[in-house]
Amino acid sequence: MNPENGTPHSGEAYLSSEFIRDAWYVAAWDHEVGHSGTLARTLLGEPVVFYRDTQGQVVALADKCPHRAAPLSHGRVEGDHIRCLYHGMQFNPQGACTDIPGQSQIPPSACVKAYRVVERDRFIWIWMGDPALADPARILDFFWHDHPEWRMKPGYIHYQAHYQLVVDNLLDFSHLSFVHPTTLGTVSNAQVRAQIDRLTDDAAGPGLRITRWYINDEMSPNHQRVATFEGLVDRWQIYEWHAPAFLRMDAGSAPTGTGAPEGTRVPEALQFRHTSVQTPETDGTTHYFFCQAHHFMLDRPEITEAIFQDVVKAFGEDRSIIEAQQRNLNLDPHFKPVATAHDSGLNQARFIIKRRLQQEAAMASPATRQKTSP
Amino acid sequence: MNPENGTPHSGEAYLSSEFIRDAWYVAAWDHEVGHSGTLARTLLGEPVVFYRDTQGQVVALADKCPHRAAPLSHGRVEGDHIRCLYHGMQFNPQGACTDIPGQSQIPPSACVKAYRVVERDRFIWIWMGDPALADPARILDFFWHDHPEWRMKPGYIHYQAHYQLVVDNLLDFSHLSFVHPTTLGTVSNAQVRAQIDRLTDDAAGPGLRITRWYINDEMSPNHQRVATFEGLVDRWQIYEWHAPAFLRMDAGSAPTGTGAPEGTRVPEALQFRHTSVQTPETDGTTHYFFCQAHHFMLDRPEITEAIFQDVVKAFGEDRSIIEAQQRNLNLDPHFKPVATAHDSGLNQARFIIKRRLQQEAAMASPATRQKTSP
């Protein structure tokens, strides 16, 4: 792929069936893994079962008993362990078999893959790749998910589309003018050219910073619905994107001329932090985790709900066009896109993903990859 | 394929996944493309969007924005143009991009395929192949669709079957005795041998004329329901078939001995013109356009409706058996048919289709085909 224009080589499919593996992915919101029972979720094509041990720590194991391939998520949590409810094999949080009913010896091969898991910022993070590289310091910060000065309601959508199409969507906000005219967008979204900076020194790997300022402009419909002031604003969308699929955004509106571009945020300014995270389920389906935290009216849950519902509506608009896009690509997998001036962000993102995949392929001697394959 | 018996060569699939491209196809009934909004329809595996310009002329474009493959049919008609409601690219009726929001230069590659379209006889006709060959003089005549001395109600069915199975059905009316005993058929349908003549001098390409006379015979149930007379009749089905999939039929019943076979049609004779047209959607699904125009009781819309409902019922009978046939062929794609005396028409039709496909393949130098591929 040529990073300048994002055009795949002749013969290359528009959407890759390979996923970055050596990365922290979001598997779930914390509340999705309850204090009893299990959560079954397919990630990067691998079935995974989640449960909490007696200390409340989340355990993630391959959701496929090594005996007969039955899903452990149909099983029973027993203290820190989980028992397959087909023939009764029991496993500990490290994936080692601890009981085979009717049998005293346990063969060492009777184990399931255990995934490294970290619970942080209300997300359950999982490492799908080489365990030796799983460093929690590489997890991105989403402090506004549980910070006392922010409020949010967690959201989840399931997509019948490749995660890359969602990434494309998020890296070009010119679509806000056309997909979201009554929710997130204004006419100016498509006129303003974003400033795009490469982020190279981040523990999470290379990324992008995308900055959009709309000076002396109208408020977007979703800002208007919660604003305590009227009139024109200085509005901003400043976000960082990291591979495989993380968007963290500082967004807001302040009365125009009150110094927002210079860094002043007056008390009545609307300040948001937005989260959009995609985790591939398969090469045609995606888990999408999102929230829109607000820094004002902290004690009004109806405002939190209204902000959430605005995003839910807008994300339904995205899903409609993106799933239609996927159906078109199913009919024409080798589609060659024509580039526009707004594509710079998504082309750079595709270049970053491509490089990560190449680096993983290069690092993977047959011996090391065998350990980490499902 | 051997035209004498229709038996495919060993190893050849019973149903071809190739379509004739250099042909006028019916894309829609005229009313399906409204004066606002769009119609999305997949034809020969290609998504196409239809809309009317400010003069009411139908425009047909590839339903796939060249920027990100989003369907233009989710977009907005703006005067003569259509705008993609993903990132806002706008196209004119020739498929050229006329606006890229936030960008002054428009690259020449930012265009979509425009299809040649003709609106005639209440059909929207489309040319899917080499544009240089698109001659409207090759469009078949269906004058009874909007002639003052004829009345009809337009019909459409979607089939979960290859279009060839519908063609097979229409070229052997012996099935009327068995599939349609209470609607279109009589016992004699399966006893009468059709006369089949080749049509070679037609602008639409080679075809067949199939003639069936039932002398001094009973009326078919659908004729009985609208006849103003009783007793035996001379009944006829005289139809022309052209590739890929057009049937135009003169059919009717006249009191026996009143000279119908010799060309006299007495006033009380029931005269119909029937249309059955198939357009492949994919290699396993088909669009089916039909109507049954009548030349009597012109001012009685309830008769038009009753005639329409009889055909709807009968075509449901066809669909049931044809979709079951398709499911059997899915289990056995290399099925080898045993020929009967009634197969002459359909074997000749298959031979005509095969020849057209071979001619297109021979004509297509790599350079010329590239222009016309989707």
Added chain:
Amino acid sequence: MNPENGTPHSGEAYLSSEFIRDAWYVAAWDHEVGHSGTLARTLLGEPVVFYRDTQGQVVALADKCPHRAAPLSHGRVEGDHIRCLYHGMQFNPQGACTDIPGQSQIPPSACVKAYRVVERDRFIWIWMGDPALADPARILDFFWHDHPEWRMKPGYIHYQAHYQLVVDNLLDFSHLSFVHPTTLGTVSNAQVRAQIDRLTDDAAGPGLRITRWYINDEMSPNHQRVATFEGLVDRWQIYEWHAPAFLRMDAGSAPTGTGAPEGTRVPEALQFRHTSVQTPETDGTTHYFFCQAHHFMLDRPEITEAIFQDVVKAFGEDRSIIEAQQRNLNLDPHFKPVATAHDSGLNQARFIIKRRLQQEAAMASPATRQKTSP
């Protein structure tokens, strides 16, 4: 495959897409083929139509007219014959064409495959393989289906899973403790090691006898619900399994110490005969025929019904875990199982099936197989 541990060779799929053909299969319960109309059922990937002739004998023909592949099951039974209701070809019970409407000569190739059928023990048995080998003496005995001293209600389930997964299930009853704790199972199911004997002298081919005794144990929940006594029991499950997929079981509970293990069955003992038979529909779906006959309370149909409902509930539990297992195997077709001590029965069964497939492949000269292929 190594019969000791059931591990497929590297690269071999866990589930085979080949079926044993030279075997009697159960196609239906007798009542499913009525005295009018037809039954359509796909067996081993072949569509088959069943109907009864004027003597009540079941006829089984390929459900695919040789003319146009339409299903004969959409047709009409006419005396001993069946007529395709597409173009009217008629066939006799031997599959020969006896009428082509509008045509006096009938080509010898106008025939459908006729399957050898035997109705016995309320089952419709069908031979899918080489007709020369179809010996009814090889049909297994299920006398309890219509014996005056036994009562049963016939059951049928459709599985979205390969038949081999059901065979695996039935050859390891340790799963009763985990899948069926409130229906068929007790804790001891997973603790008792089954005695497994090879059966070699059977006309139906090699099989297995599996014997499980639970001495001085609790009754299973389904036995408790119909027992006229309380307290501990000697309980047994003694079953014979034959390829491809037949289980015949003598099961029951007697008050402990009354001599059941030595062969005495006191009058109050609960005696059952169980039938579990699988017939592949396709390589991902299965027909499952079952019943649980009882030898007590013969004149109480509500007991027959209660026993039936207990099995229906339990078999729903099996289906839930087995279809989930199939979905996991779809994601990982080359899954390599880890063996346990309970696997001996199912490994031996897989070995028997594998040998049968190898023998059929070796016997099949191209000439002989051509006759029997669909």
